[in-house]
Amino acid sequence: MRKFKANDVFKPGSFPEHTYISRTSSEFSYSYEFRLKQALNTSGFLTSVIGPSKTGKTVLCEKVIGPNNIVSLTGSDFKHSASFWMTVANKAGLSIEGQQIQTTSTAGERLPGVSQSVSSSTMEKFVTGKDQVIEYFKENNLVLLLDDFHYASEELQLEIAQQLKDAIRKEFPAIVVSLPHRADDAIRKNPDLSGRLSLINIEPWKPDALQKIAVTGFEALGITIDPRLVEILAAESLTSPQLMQTICLNLCLLLEIDSDVSITKIEDPSTLHTAFRATTTNLPYKEIAKRFKTGPSTRGQKRKTFTLDDGEEADTYELLLKAIAIDPPSTALSLDSLKLRFDKILGDQLSKPDKNSIKKTIVQTQTIIETSDSIYQVFEWKDEVLYILEPLFLFYLRWGMH
Ligand SMILES: Nc1ncnc2c1ncn2[C@@H]1O[C@H](COP(=O)(O)OP(=O)(O)OP(=O)(O)O)[C@@H](O)[C@H]1O
Ligand SMILES: [Mg+2]
Structure with missing residues (x-):
């Protein structure tokens, strides 16, 4: 029996617990994890993480903050008419109504969203709600992750930036994650936020970091892989850790390593080619x-x-x-x-x-x-x-x- 199954180790679609690789950016000689920790410890600042698609932006936040302390919302969660703070509160499992604070995590006890056409008395609740949300986040060490911010309309992006501007002054911990070029205006070029931003630019992956995914993963499975094959895997993965994870997983599935425990070595380049072809079957191009x-x-x-x-x-x-x-x-x-x-x-x-x-x-x-x-x-x-x-x-x- 192997200690792990191939799909526990290689995780192209989620957090890679056994194959997480830490990288250092070329701009600074610190790891991305350190930079994110530093940013989150700088209270009164908003963190803006920008990087090309599938370079590990979400995974980085999950690693540093931990799954239990992240409240994650994506750009598309804000389409509905509920106010920003109501949406955040709902996601955090916090009911807000007037002065009352209820902390709960079961969906049934949450209050439904409130429509935007509100009377002045409800407006007051929103204001109170905002303070409650900020307090609740601080008390419980929660961090708001606004992921895939580019999915929100430009109008919404500006509105959210406005809400955050005020909240970060009150030390509300928040991270905005986006693709390059798309978030510049609402966040990075927003004069109201200038001087209050921690900027983290995630770079495409280089071959040595990609190689570590394969090496670490196969080691966890008790398999040695020829270093020349690891080089080929990294070259074919181009700049994408996700592609590396997918190819390695397909390689394991083709070799049936979960059921065939006699496999302890991978050294035949032709098996790689079969795995490459198998990896393309689900691509939409x-x-x-x-x-x-x-x-x-x-x-x-x-x-x-x-x-x-x-x-x-x-x-x-x-x-x-x-x-x-x-x-x-x-x-x-x-x-x-x-x-x-x-x-x-x-x-x-x-x-x-x-x-x-x-x-x-x-x-x-x-x-x-x-x-x-x-x-x-x-x-x-x-x-x-x-x-x-x-x-x-x-x-x-x-x-x-x-
Ligand atoms: N540090 C890492 N170590 C190993 N694998 C990683 C790492 N970061 C990302 N990956 C792999 O890449 C996949 C995609 O990562 P993630 O979803 O974090 O990218 P993203 O930049 O948030 O993508 P998107 O732009 O689509 O939001 C992960 O599921 C994992 O397989
Ligand atoms: Mg992401």
């Missing part, structure tokens, strides 16, 4: 890849195509996806390096797309991205460099069936 390959409308005209080694014909749109996908996996590709990749794919053919034609293809694809749903925002063309914004998309291009 099929339609997106298809759309990018089709490119903009040609009004019936046929695009110029190039013949690949295997005899397949491909136009520049299809070639672009192939160029992004080939080795080595990289999340930033300059025009020069893309040109080299096109040349590599087309081998010794005489006619190959030049840099201008590659650039035009990227610009057109960028237009498709900008005019489509947010799930299409998988890469960005900026200053002649193509940045992969969504590591999972690149992983899908490399290993998925499309």
Whole structure:
């Protein structure tokens, strides 16, 4: 019997108790955990955590604050008409009415939300409610986590910022978590909050930290994994701890390590490839890849195509996806390096797309991205460099069936 099951150890969707890795930011030589603790100990300040999607923002807060002391609300919890403080109180399991404070955690005893069209006497209750909430949080060492703040409308973001501004002066402990670029206005660029913010910028993951997830996890399962395979796993995970957790879990499932306790070593690279392909089956990028390959409308005209080694014909749109996908996996590709990749794919053919034609293809694809749903925002063309914004998309291009 193994001490743990694979899905206790590798947790792509929740808190990774056995594979939690602490990192240090390149800006400061302190760990993110220390920085968050420091921020939370600076009373009168609001903490703003910003970082790309799936880099461990929520997990960091859970680690530092502990599950029992977090009161977590997401941007979308505030759609309803209840007031900010009523929503927070409900979530904390605190009933607020007039002067009375009831502390309870069962949903049945909570008061229902109060609609926004309120008389002045109810307004008074809200004011009282706010103070009660602040007191309750302080007494019970609770921290308000406003997660995925970018999901709240701009109007709501400003309203919440306004409420927080006043509350943090009263030492209300709160963290606002958001994606880069989206929370700048309401929080980081809000003049009312300037000088009262602790800023924590979470960076994408580097290979050495990603490697630690695999090493720690397999060790917990009593399995040694060849360091060369760990390097490959980290390279394929790009910048995403979640991708690393998912690939490792799939590797365990494919090898049936839960039932086959005789497995003590992983050293065959081909098992990794099977795990990579298995990991792509649930990724939602099929339609997106298809759309990018089709490119903009040609009004019936046929695009110029190039013949690949295997005899397949491909136009520049299809070639672009192939160029992004080939080795080595990289999340930033300059025009020069893309040109080299096109040349590599087309081998010794005489006619190959030049840099201008590659650039035009990227610009057109960028237009498709900008005019489509947010799930299409998988890469960005900026200053002649193509940045992969969504590591999972690149992983899908490399290993998925499309
Ligand atoms: N410090 C860590 N150590 C190991 N794995 C981690 C760590 N941080 C995150 N992960 C992995 O990544 C997953 C996603 O983390 P998390 O949900 O915290 O990201 P996020 O930045 O909050 O994402 P989102 O932008 O979607 O809110 C976790 O469930 C876990 O599998
Ligand atoms: Mg999160």
